[in-house]
Amino acid sequence: MPTILRSSTRVVLLLAVAAVLLIGIHLSSFSPLRRWRHSTIGVFTATPDSAPSIADPDSPPCQQLGRPDDVVVVMRTGATEIKDKLPVHLNTTFRCYPDVLIFSDYAEIFGGQQVHDVLADIDDDLKRNKDDFEHYRRLQRLGRDGLQVDELHGESFESGPIGKSDNPGWRLDKWKFLPMIAQSLRLRPEKKVFVFVEPDTYIVWSNMVRWLDKIDATKPLYYGSEVQIGHDVFAHGGTGFVMTRPAMEVGAREYQEHTDEWHQRTAIHWAGDCILGTALTKAGVPLQWSWPMFQGGKPADLSWRDSKSGRHLWCTPALSYHHLQTPEIEDTWGWEQQHIARTLVNQDTRSFWHHDDTILHHKDLFNDYVLPNISASRTDWDNFSLDLVPDTEGTSLDHCQKHCDTTENCVQYSFGPKGCSTSTNFYLGAVSTQDIVSGWKANMIDASMRQMPSCQGQRGWIL
Known part of the structure; x- marks a missing residue:
């Protein structure tokens, strides 16, 4: 199989040690979670067997x-969210990506980054007459500062079965996908691989570059976490998806040669990622099913026992997570940098690329990221225990814990204004503003962990 990775570089031990120290200092301002227990593609700038040239002494591992x-990361966002969601990436993930394109519904310079109007090339008559573009028309007239407070939304929350149709920015978003493919290709015609993300997507970059080195970028390939609406199968946009340049060319050509057809389809649909996947399939580039490497959830709320078609989430390398809020992106990024730094202390970069034990699997994020932050109890914390126990409002946390102790397969509980809730699945959860206290049964979680798949022979990449 062809590859576009040149010989990897050997990193000087001193740089790696310095990186560990720098990351340790830098992480001191990160998330409210407890500190962790553990203290490829394309043309590389460094020559073989030499250390990379790093001008910034604070550069992350x-x-x-x-x-x-040869890789570009393409972020799709909107004016209603950019102020709240983009800054964290400027300080974290963008420092790892070799090249970034940012598309929105409003062109501007934000944090020193050019933000492109992805809808600029859509026919003016369509933008003048479609109700979906009312928000866009006002943006172009008044700018981002002209938005109303109730139109702005900062952090991500689960959408309903047909999305967030009451949000004007969300209704406009479906029109961005096909133009985004055409514009990305025009702005970066030399790139071989395009990685598409949203602001609440986290890419496990140390894994992503290694996985991309395994795929054949000379072929039209389209990877992501599969979703189906009716008969249409497509990659979920927020989970992140990957396209090679030949696939991009096929998609752009299909859109440009049948623009009216795809605009008509978009107008009556609610999911732009579905429209993109349908266009690619029609043009002969079907989705390469890539779950569970790409995840629609985040480490705090994953069901770690999930499996499908013989693939176990637990045993699979991790490429992406979705719905992360700003502190979670900071924290996950910092944790990954620690992993890279420690790995480079123990072995050079050549070994990193060729040793499978340096690959981060979903189970590694549970063991090293989730489990160390599970304790007997945490105040102002919601661990997503959803089974509300009747008639427990006004009782106590001790009463809730005892109920869990006497309930079969109960592994965690929480107590708040509505009473006691329990769960037979374990979740880390998130900070709560509703006066919720959460607790876990460590012995039950340990027993559950012993029943997880052994992953023997199941830890490879999905290609």
Whole structure:
């Protein structure tokens, strides 16, 4: 299988040690979670067997893996969310990506980054007459500061079965996908691989670059976490998806040659990622099913026992997570940098690329990221225990804990204004503003962990 990875670089031990120290200092301002227990593609800028040239002494360890110049990360966002969601990426994930394109519904310079109007090339008559574009028309007239307070939304929350149809920015979003493919290709015609994300998507970059090195970027390939609406199968947009340049060319050509057809389809649909997947399938580029590497949830709320078609989430390398809020992106990024730094202390970059034990699997994020932050109890914390126990409002946390102790398979509980809730699944959860206290039964979780798949022979990439 062809590859576009050149020889990897050897990182000087001193740089890796310095990175560990720098990351340790930098992480001191990160998330409210407890500190962790553990203290490839394209043309690389460094020559073989030499250390990468790092001008910034504060550069994160991810930069020491090399700079894959044939890859671009494409972020799709909107004016209603950019102020709240983009800054964290400027300080974290964007420092790892070799190249970034940002598309929105409003062109501007934000944090020193050019934000492109992805809808600029859509026919003016369509933008003048479609109700979906009323929000866009006002943006172009008044700018982002002209938005009303109730139109702005900062952090991500689960949408309903047909999305967030009451949000004007969300209704406009479905029109961005096909133009985004055409514009990305025009702005970065030399790139071989395009990684598409949203602001609440987290890419496990140390894994992503290694996985991309395994795929054949000369073929039209379209990867992501599969979703189906009716007969249409497509990659879920927020989970992140990947396209090779030949696939991009096929998609752009299909859109440009049948623009009216795809605009008509978009107008009556609610999911732009579905429209994109349908267009690619029609043009001969079906989705390569890539679950569970790509995840629609985040480490705090995953069901770790999930499996499908013989693939176990627990045993699979992790490429992406979705619905992360700003502190969670900071925290996950910091944790990954620690992983890279420690790995580079123990072995050089050449070994990193060729040793499977340096791959981060979903189970590694549970063991090293989730489990160390599960304790007997945590105040102002919601661990997503959803089974509300009747007639427990006004009781106590002790009463709730005793109920869990006497309930079969109960592994966690929480107590709040509505009473006691329990769960037979374990979740880390998130900070709560509703005066909720959460607790876990460590012995039950340990017993459940012993029943998880052994992953023997099941820990490879999905290609």
